[in-house]
Amino acid sequence: MAVAVDPALRGVRPDHRGTDEGAAAVSVLGIDLGTSGCRVVAYDTDLVEIAGATGHYAESHPRPGIVELDARHVHAAVDGAVRAVAARVGGDRITALAIATLGEALVPWGRGSADPLAVTPLGSDRRGTDQLARFLQAMPADELRARTGAPVHPMFGVWSLAWWREHAPWWPQLTRITDMAGSLLHHWGIEPAVDYTLAARTQAFAVDARRWDTDILAAVDVDPALLPTPVPVGTPLGTLPSAVAAGLGLTGSVQAVAGAHDQTCALWGSGLVAPHRSGLSLGTTECLTSLTRGRPDGLIESNISAYPSDDGDTWVTLAGVPAGGSNLLWLAGLNGTDPTTTLSAVMERLPAEPSPVLALAHFLGSGTVENDAGSRGAFLGLTHDTTSADLVLALIEASGHEMVINLAALHQHGHAPRDTIRVTGGGIRSRRAVQARADAAGVPLQPVAGHTTARGAAMVAGAGTGVWSDLAQAAALVHPQEIIDPDPAVADWHAGRRRQYALLSPALRAVQAAAPATLAPLGPP
Known part of the structure; x- marks a missing residue:
């Protein structure tokens, strides 16, 4: 290798x-x-x-x-x-x-x-x-x-x-x-x-x-x-x-x-080891990982995983989408070029304004709270003026929309993070991408560099x-970067986008359910 x-x-x-x-x-x-x-x-x-x-x-x-x-x-x-x-x-x-x-x-x-x-x-x-x-x-x-x-x-x-x-x-x-x-x-x-x-x-x-x-x-x-x-x-x-x-x-x-x-x-490596802290990892998959004191009550009703790491009383919870960076690489590779190189070039020219396209990030199934393995991704609002950068930015903003859904479930059961969410992984290389997630979610994010x-x-x-x-x-030896706050100039736009995103998956579920079966049941290879 x-x-x-x-x-x-x-x-x-x-x-x-x-x-x-x-x-x-x-x-x-x-x-x-x-x-x-x-x-x-x-x-x-x-x-x-x-x-x-x-x-x-x-x-x-x-x-x-x-x-x-x-x-x-x-x-x-x-x-x-x-x-x-x-x-x-x-x-x-x-x-x-x-x-x-x-x-x-x-x-x-x-x-x-x-x-x-x-x-x-x-x-x-x-x-x-x-x-x-x-x-x-x-x-x-x-x-x-x-x-x-x-x-x-x-x-x-x-x-x-x-x-x-x-x-x-x-x-x-x-x-x-x-x-x-x-x-x-x-x-x-x-x-x-x-x-x-x-x-x-x-x-x-x-x-x-x-x-x-x-x-x-x-x-x-x-x-x-x-x-x-x-x-x-x-x-x-x-x-x-x-x-x-x-x-x-x-x-x-x-x-x-x-x-x-x-x-x-990834959460520990961002410097968070105490309860009521959360981190967002931006890798092949995207996950909001949090720490709680004892097994968290009620979260399983929202399909949020919880497990202990040792014999003490600190538990870890996981909520996210089964695809994140993999969605971006898929999109970047559609033209037959090297997806990593293509994605890097697109990330350098992400527009400063929000994407005119709304993306549903369910390319490998829904996020944790919906827990629908059959849900599929979608783009809404495509025109002949849509650019590849618009689509990439729409997927990045969808990450913020999914984070809102997960944070709402944590908040409902009394486990919302008590401090700024730290963000890690390859997705933090682009400050514009982190800003877009913070804007889309309406929450401040604090990148942590390094592996x-x-x-x-x-x-x-x-x-x-x-x-x-x-x-x-x-x-205590880990030092995060400066906090990236949501841009107030686009707050109203993204508040509307979050309402649209909440409606998108339920609206498409009936369409997807009506699709004809095209695959035989999985059997021996």
Whole structure:
């Protein structure tokens, strides 16, 4: 897999003095596993980024409704990125690592196999739709939500397991199931476990009891013994075997620590670790992640996921849309050019005024509160004068409209954020794009620079091995940028747009429901 060394990582402190001095101290690695690539970043004890590298791989779409990722490509990309970082930092300086991981993705293994039995379905994969529907004939949706803290949705890993159980010829050979982080640990020779946050993304985890839900697993005929042991975030998992470490360019003793779901790591990496704080991550998907004291009452009625990260009383809630940056890349790639290059060019010429087009951002299903996997995206107000920049800006503004819906649900149940929402991810590179989201939502946003998801994973690694006393000590080292307030000159326009957006999805639902069926039920490949 292709690996690119980040040429100039910016530290989170304005007085960062460079790579050489940072490398002289103990370093921890934060590893961010995403859907289209990984990022490995080394941090010193002041939480300054001192070296980083990215690795690239690609999800595949072999047919409608099927979205997959090959764990072998992930392993190769991470290995290359770790070697690149170790070469810059010095392999003897790295003492610990933790992994921030995309949710919902499960990897099947056979006895003694170095490679997985199959490629991994991602969260946007819909092969488990029929299996979920049949399950709900035995367990009411409300009970499933209460047990798992998650909305009823086919994206979760247990429904992919149920599909495999019915269709995969290799199922009798199955001896182990891991999440994507666990597959990397298995590849490195460390006994995999799964932290609570990633276990919760299977919809087979009893969040209150913090254990696998045997009733759910029994209903889909999956043996709980196949799944890894759930552990709190920050649990030490073992030391990299010396031969594996040497192959990665790591010459000291490196402790692997249980990481967390990537959205949770992004929130921590923005410097937020206390309850009643929220962050908006702008990546392939977009998610409003919040912290509460104890399990939040009532939010599950709005389909907002909630899970614990450890055995304490801080819980994490998730609300968003299953597509964000992926919508922009799709649009940018329609003309056959490289979507990343095209999107960068369009972002530089976004108009200063609001878009004349209204977009519904449901290209992979609705947002959390509506929880409609069948909803689809739309543009309203197209004319021959519409430009590509108008369409991109409309999708960005739709992100703000979705945030309003999620914030309203949090507010209704007494969990609205008590401070400015911090915003992270690749979407903050354009100040105009952040301004457009703030305008569309009518709320101030505060960008946080740097690779916040990898940073959050590194904070977990350091807190779990004594580099910092806890996450709060590490979070104090994060310095956000200036707050971007909504522009009062366009406040009335966007208030009207928010009213239109609230009407758009219900109005289109009847149209979409009347569409003829064009796809056969998903069966064996």
